Amino acid sequence: MKNALAIFGFTVIVTLFYWYVGQQVPQKETYPPKTLEIRPDLNTAEMVEIGKEIVSGKGTCLSCHTMGQSGSLRFPDLGNIGAVAGTHKPGVSDVEYLAESIYDPNAFIVEGFLPGMPVIHKPPISLNDDEILCVIAYLQSLGGTPTVTMQTSHKFSGAAPPSQGAPAAAAAAGAAVSENLDGPGIFAKYGCMACHSVDSPAKMVGPSLYDVGKRLSKAEMYESILDPDAKITAGYPAGVMAATLKGGGFYEKVSSKDLNILVDYLVSLKGNK
Amino acid sequence: MSKRKIPFYIISLIVVVSLAVSIKNVAESWQLQRELARAQSVAGEAAQQAGPQITPENSHTVEYRKFPFVGSRVAVWVIAELHLMFAAFVLAVPMFALIIELIGYYTKDKRYDHLAYEFTKLLSTSFSFTASLGALLTFMLIIYYPKLTTYLIAIFSPTFLPYVLLFFAEAGFLYAYYYGWGKFSPKVHIALGVALNLVGTTIMFIANAWLTFMNTPAGINESGGLLSVWGAITNFTWMPINIHRLIANVAFGGSIAAAYGAYKFLGARSEEEKAHYDWMGYVGNFIAIAALLPLPFAGYWLGKEIYAYSQSLGIVLMGGTFSWLFIIQAVLIGNLFLAANYYLWVSMERIEGAQRFRKFIKYLLASITVCFIVWATPHSLVATVEEARRMGGSHHPMLGVLGVMSAKNTAVNILILTTYISFLLYRRGNREATVSWAKLGNTVQFLIFAVVVSFVVFLGVYGYFVEAKVRIGLSVPQVLSVLFAMISVTVIDIFMFKNAKSIGPIRWGKIPARAQYALFFLAVTFTWLMGLMGYVRAGLRQHWHVYGVMQDTSPDAFTPTLGFASGVVSVTVLIFFTFIAIVFWLSGLSGKKDWEAGTGKTAPSKGGLDLAEEGQS
Numbered sequence: 001m002k003n004a005l006a007i008f009g010f011t012v013i014v015t016l017f018y019w020y021v022g023q024q025v026p027q028k029e030t031y032p033p034k035t036l037e038i039r040p041d042l043n044t045a046e047m048v049e050i051g052k053e054i055v056s057g058k059g060t061c062l063s064c065h066t067m068g069q070s071g072s073l074r075f076p077d078l079g080n081i082g083a084v085a086g087t088h089k090p091g092v093s094d095v096e097y098l099a100e101s102i103y104d105p106n107a108f109i110v111e112g113f114l115p116g117m118p119v120i121h122k123p124p125i126s127l128n129d130d131e132i133l134c135v136i137a138y139l140q141s142l143g144g145t146p147t148v149t150m151q152t153s154h155k156f157s158g159a160a161p162p163s164q165g166a167p168a169a170a171a172a173a174g175a176a177v178s179e180n181l182d183g184p185g186i187f188a189k190y191g192c193m194a195c196h197s198v199d200s201p202a203k204m205v206g207p208s209l210y211d212v213g214k215r216l217s218k219a220e221m222y223e224s225i226l227d228p229d230a231k232i233t234a235g236y237p238a239g240v241m242a243a244t245l246k247g248g249g250f251y252e253k254v255s256s257k258d259l260n261i262l263v264d265y266l267v268s269l270k271g272n273k
Numbered sequence: 274m275s276k277r278k279i280p281f282y283i284i285s286l287i288v289v290v291s292l293a294v295s296i297k298n299v300a301e302s303w304q305l306q307r308e309l310a311r312a313q314s315v316a317g318e319a320a321q322q323a324g325p326q327i328t329p330e331n332s333h334t335v336e337y338r339k340f341p342f343v344g345s346r347v348a349v350w351v352i353a354e355l356h357l358m359f360a361a362f363v364l365a366v367p368m369f370a371l372i373i374e375l376i377g378y379y380t381k382d383k384r385y386d387h388l389a390y391e392f393t394k395l396l397s398t399s400f401s402f403t404a405s406l407g408a409l410l411t412f413m414l415i416i417y418y419p420k421l422t423t424y425l426i427a428i429f430s431p432t433f434l435p436y437v438l439l440f441f442a443e444a445g446f447l448y449a450y451y452y453g454w455g456k457f458s459p460k461v462h463i464a465l466g467v468a469l470n471l472v473g474t475t476i477m478f479i480a481n482a483w484l485t486f487m488n489t490p491a492g493i494n495e496s497g498g499l500l501s502v503w504g505a506i507t508n509f510t511w512m513p514i515n516i517h518r519l520i521a522n523v524a525f526g527g528s529i530a531a532a533y534g535a536y537k538f539l540g541a542r543s544e545e546e547k548a549h550y551d552w553m554g555y556v557g558n559f560i561a562i563a564a565l566l567p568l569p570f571a572g573y574w575l576g577k578e579i580y581a582y583s584q585s586l587g588i589v590l591m592g593g594t595f596s597w598l599f600i601i602q603a604v605l606i607g608n609l610f611l612a613a614n615y616y617l618w619v620s621m622e623r624i625e626g627a628q629r630f631r632k633f634i635k636y637l638l639a640s641i642t643v644c645f646i647v648w649a650t651p652h653s654l655v656a657t658v659e660e661a662r663r664m665g666g667s668h669h670p671m672l673g674v675l676g677v678m679s680a681k682n683t684a685v686n687i688l689i690l691t692t693y694i695s696f697l698l699y700r701r702g703n704r705e706a707t708v709s710w711a712k713l714g715n716t717v718q719f720l721i722f723a724v725v726v727s728f729v730v731f732l733g734v735y736g737y738f739v740e741a742k743v744r745i746g747l748s749v750p751q752v753l754s755v756l757f758a759m760i761s762v763t764v765i766d767i768f769m770f771k772n773a774k775s776i777g778p779i780r781w782g783k784i785p786a787r788a789q790y791a792l793f794f795l796a797v798t799f800t801w802l803m804g805l806m807g808y809v810r811a812g813l814r815q816h817w818h819v820y821g822v823m824q825d826t827s828p829d830a831f832t833p834t835l836g837f838a839s840g841v842v843s844v845t846v847l848i849f850f851t852f853i854a855i856v857f858w859l860s861g862l863s864g865k866k867d868w869e870a871g872t873g874k875t876a877p878s879k880g881g882l883d884l885a886e887e888g889q890s
Contacts, residue, residue, distance in 0.1 A: 003539045004854070007793060011850050014797040015843045021604050022839020025597040025651075030832040032816035032824075063588045112740050116584035122495070124821035125585070249495050 033058030038130040044137055044146050051138025054131055059120065061135075067142075075117070076110045082144025094144065096154050098136045102127075103156035121160030129160045158193040183265020186258050190250055195241070198269060206241060207233045211271025221263045226251075336420040337827045345417035346829035347841055352413055354807050354845045355852070356406035358525075358800060360480075361518070363403045364473045365526025366396050367450070369560045371466035378459050388553055390454050392530055394863065397451055398856045400444070421818045428493070429483055431502050436479045443472045474519065481514050482506040487819050488810065489582040497822040509582035513575035514810075520571050524564035525799050531557025532796035533857055535789035538782075547782035554792050555620060561795065562613045562696070566689055566759070570752050579813075586813060586820065595809050598835055600651050603681075605802040607645035610688050612794045614641060617695045619788040625777020627702035633694075640691045647684035652676030674737075682748050683733030686755045687726060693759050694722070697766065704773040714769040718762045725758040800849060804842035812838070 034057065036050055055061045061078070068079035086094035089108060100107050105117035120127050127135065133148055140146040181189060187198070195205035202208055216224065223230050228241035245251060254262075327335065340348040370389045377385030414422045426433075446469035453462060485508050490497075492504025499505065534554030541547040580587035589595060618634050621627035674680065706714070729751050736744045814820045816830040824830075 003536070007536060007539070008850075008854070010790060010793055011797050012847065014794055015801065015846050018601075018605065018798075018801045019839050019843040021601055022842075023836045025600055025835050027834035027836045029834055030815060032830050060585060063585060114745075116580070118583055118585050122821075124583075124817060253495050 033060075036131070038134065038150075040130075040150050042134075042150050044149055047134045047137035047148065047150070048141045048146050049138075050131075051134035051136070051141075054127065054135050055138055058125070058131070059127055059135060060125060064117070074113075076113055078139065078142055080143035082140045082142040082146070085139065085144070094140060095136060095148055095152060098139050099132070099154040099156045102132055102135065103159055121156075127160065129157060132160060155194065156191075158188050159191040181258070181261070183261050183268070186262045187265060190254065190262075191248065195244070201271075207236060209266060209269055211269060213267040213269045214271060216267070218263060218267050221266050222259075225259070225263070333423070338417050338419070340413075340417055344829060345413075345827070349410070349413050349417060350808075350811075350841055351845050351848070352406060352410045353811075354804055354842075355849055356403065356410050357807055358803060358845075358849050359399055359403040359406055359852070360477070361522040361525050361803065362529055363396060363399050364477055365522040366392050366399075366530065367447070367466060367469045367473060368523055369527060369530075370396075371463070371470060373556070374463060374466060378463065384552075388556060391553065392557075393451050393454065394860045395530065395533060395856060396447060398859045400447055402852055402856065404440075418818070421823065424497070424819065424823055425483060425486075428486065428499050428505050429502070432479050432482065432506070436476065439472050439476050439479070443469065443476060446472055477518060477522075478511075478515050481518065482508070482511055484810075485510040485514050488586070488814055489579070490819050490822050493822065497819070509578045510575060513571065513578045517568070517571040517575050520564050520568050521803070524561045524568060525803055527557050527559075527561030527564060528792075528796040528799040529557075529853065531555075531561060531792045532853075533557070533860075535792040536857055537861075538789050539786060541782075544782055549781075551623075551782045551784050554789065558613065558616055558792055558795065561799065562692065565609060565613070566693065567756075569685055569689065570756070573748060573752060583820075589815065590809070590813050595813065597651065598805065598809050598838075600649060601805060601835065601839070602802065603645075603649040605798055605805065606685075607641075607649055607688075608798050609795060609802070610641055610692055611645065612791050612798065614638075614692055614695045616788055616791040616795070617699045619791070620784060621699055621702055622785075623780045623783045624699075624702035625780070626704075627699070630698040630702070633698060637691055637695055641688060644684040644688040644691070647675050648681050648688070650675040650680070677737075679733050679736030679744060679747070682736075682751055683729055686729045686751050689755055690722065690726065690758060693762075697762070700766070701770065703775055703777045703779060704770055705776050706769045707772060707774050708769055711769055714765050718765055721758050721761055725754045728754050797846065797850070800846050801842060804845050805838075808838050808842060 036053065036058070038050060042050070055078075064075040065078045066073060066075070067077065069077050081098075082094070085097045086092070088097055088110070092100075097108075101117075102120045105119065106115040109115050118125065121129075121132060130150065133150060133152060136152075137146045137148045140148065184198075187193065192209075197204050197208045198210060200208065201210045212221070220231070225245075228245065229238050232238045337345065339345055370392045373385050373392070374389040377383065377389060446465055450462070450465045450469050453465060457465070482505070486492075486505050489509040490505070491508035492499065492501040492506070494500055531554045534550045534552075534557055538547055538550035538554060541550055576587065576591070579590060591599070614637065618637075621630065708714070732747045732751050736747050739747075812832055814825075815832050816825045817823065818825050
């Protein structure tokens with residue numbers, strides 16, 4: 001009994017010692033990132049402020065990147081990124097370069113570093129387009145002059161979901177995500193505007209959908225989405241849309257309800273704007 | 274100036290009054306708390322009645338329920354960790370019991386067979402504890418985290434039936450292995466042990482798939498919908514966790530078994546018993562430390578896979594929220610190495626002839642201490658604004674250099690080599706090589722150590738002068754060179770000490786009690802370390818149930834402080850050891866004498882194996 005008590009006492013003392021060690025290191029509670037309200041009428045200076053908050057908070061950028069440090073860093077320093085962003089790729093503006101670094105971070109790797117940055121507009125970070133615009137404004141301000149506004153568009157505009165939060169959180173039990181979006185919302189959600197214009201007959205990577213409702217029936221519309229290469233509009237290469245949709249996981253993500261709403265929206269475009 | 278003494282009765286009066294006031298305050302506070310609790314309970318019931326009733330139609334909408342007092346997270350955390358600790362023990366013991374049985378079978382030495390049986394005696398009660406805690410954990414997940422549980426069921430339901438069937442098989446093999454000791458032919462019994470281990474390992478692999486999926490989900494689309502069950506199972510961290518756990522379980526199980534030997538040693542009444550349990554403690558510790566040595570390498574692989582899955586996740590683990598946790602881990606592992614080496618050095622006192630190695634101990638201790646200090650040096654320091662200003666940042670101008678991975682990797686590799694040398698000296702304790710090439714063998718072994726240590730230090734220093742992408746890759750040659758040193762030196766040693774001359778006996782049982790406390794220290798440290806690393810594995814996800822797929826939207830979605838986590842781990846460890854004490858007590862009952870009716874006294878045992886008596890005979 002005496003031995004048992006001595007052993008028990010010893011166990012308690014050793015456990016308490018480790019508990020004490022645990023109290024001696026910095027104590028910090030980490031909370032889930034706050035959702036910031038981004039108004040469409042923000043000016044550039046306000047965007048810089050919000051961008052700064054996102055970079056150190058929800059964006060988790062500073063987990064990896066440093067500000068104003070040099071030496072053998074693991075990830076590129078952002079202290080002067082506003083000054084050098086436009087110089088990394090010839091012919092690519094700073095806004096386009098920064099957008100590419102965020103939406104498609106492995107497209108260009110700064111010399112001396114390894115690829116590994118996650119895609120920021122997808123879970124777990126899931127910044128939306130507006131938040132990313134604010135981040136770009138802040139990054140431009142680091143050694144440069146911010147020029148973006150809430151109306152600035154770049155080649156990745158629309159690639160991120162317009163709404164906040166984690167889209168997949170609602171997808172428990174394997175159900176596809178449905179956010180009760182309307183036609184333009186779904187069009188934006190899946191990044192269709194990256195290749196197609198709906199406001200004007202302007203040609204982009206893909207044909208304008210400005211008056212597509214006049215040219216295609218509902219059935220043809222379904223076909224052009226579900227089997228894009230079945231019929232190719234003259235002047236456009238085959239395979240691009242199919243590869244883009246497959247690569248982006250469109251067919252896995254889209255629910256039948258969303259597809260119906262999207263098609264209804266597209267056939268309603270008669271070029272009347 | 275003369276001093277006036279305060280009369281004793283005045284002091285007594287003050288003490289009594291203070292005590293009375295304190296008791297009154299405590300009583301009032303207790304009363305107040307009870308009233309508050311009652312009010313909260315009434316308010317809670319009222320709120321529940323006012324809220325929507327759960328019906329079959331809306332029952333699926335419940336995402337969380339609250340566990341009273343400590344909250345759902347802490348409750349599930351403690352139960353999950355306890356289940357894990359018992360499961361680790363139950364999976365590890367058959368592994369080394371089988372190995373020891375095999376040694377006994379091939380050497381025809383009955384001591385090994387008895388030792389293996391004694392380890393196995395700990396299993397049956399532990400198995401029941403493991404199963405009960407597993408069932409409790411399942412119920413708690415269903416009750417308190419229904420949405421998460423539903424999702425995991427949707428992904429992994431095809432694995433549940435095989436899991437349950439294997440569990441039945443595990444029970445069958447385990448009890449056949451335990452109760453069949455001495456009842457079957459040795460080959461059949463060994464086959465039962467092999468089957469028990471295979472089934473146990475498979476069960477662990479299945480359960481690992483569930484938990485690793487939560488950290489590094491795979492086999493699903495962007496919405497979280499299932500694409501492939503096999504893809505979900507073979508996620509990035511599944512195999513690294515399988516291997517890491519397999520090795521860690523052996524280390525943990527060995528330390529608990531060694532603690533059992535120490536417990537029995539301290540209570541032993543005869544020299545034979547002492548000798549037997551000293552030997553048992555030594556074997557358990559040998560298993561624990563032998564498994565501990567390769568564990569950091571499995572840890573590297575696990576860390577590498579976490580980074581490969583997501584750099585952000587890796588950064589959160591090593592450079593972000595949890596970076597200070599690794600300072601606690603360094604203290605724990607440093608203590609493990611210190612205590613393991615200390616036990617070996619004290620153990621050498623009972624080996625005739627080992628005195629000639631005593632002179633090396635101070636150098637080994639110096640090496641361990643320096644490596645421990647480097648490993649436990651944080652990169653950034655907790656400092657006041659003024660101190661930080663003087664240092665020019667949060668990094669100390671000198672010590673900050675030691676807080677980076679180049680220094681830490683170097684330190685841990687040398688720490689491993691130093692412990693290996695302690696083992697080597699212990700192994701040679703009472704033996705003298707008789708082969709003609711003994712001198713050459715020693716020289717080659719020394720050169721291997723010298724070259725490998727130089728190489729490891731060189732790479733550590735080189736890491737400061739190269740780009741990150743080169744530096745990250747340097748840990749691999751460091752690890753490989755240390756492994757090379759341990760394997761090659763062992764091979765040389767085996768041949769060199771074949772037919773070696775014995776220069777004295779090992780006096781089993783002649784070991785001070787403090788060595789047994791070193792074994793308890795190791796067991797508690799292993800258990801605490803397991804609790805801490807279990808926390809970081811789950812906490813790594815931060816506010817995600819399934820990383821990037823299902824967000825934690827409960828009030829517990831925040832990551833608590835390391836101090837709070839240390840408190841939960843400490844409580845879990847104490848509960849675990851309370852349960853383990855029950856297991857030890859129950860296991861010891863079979864060796865007790867039979868109760869004699871009418872007299873209320875016990876009579877000498879008539880049946881069963883009383884190995885405590887037989888040990889070392």
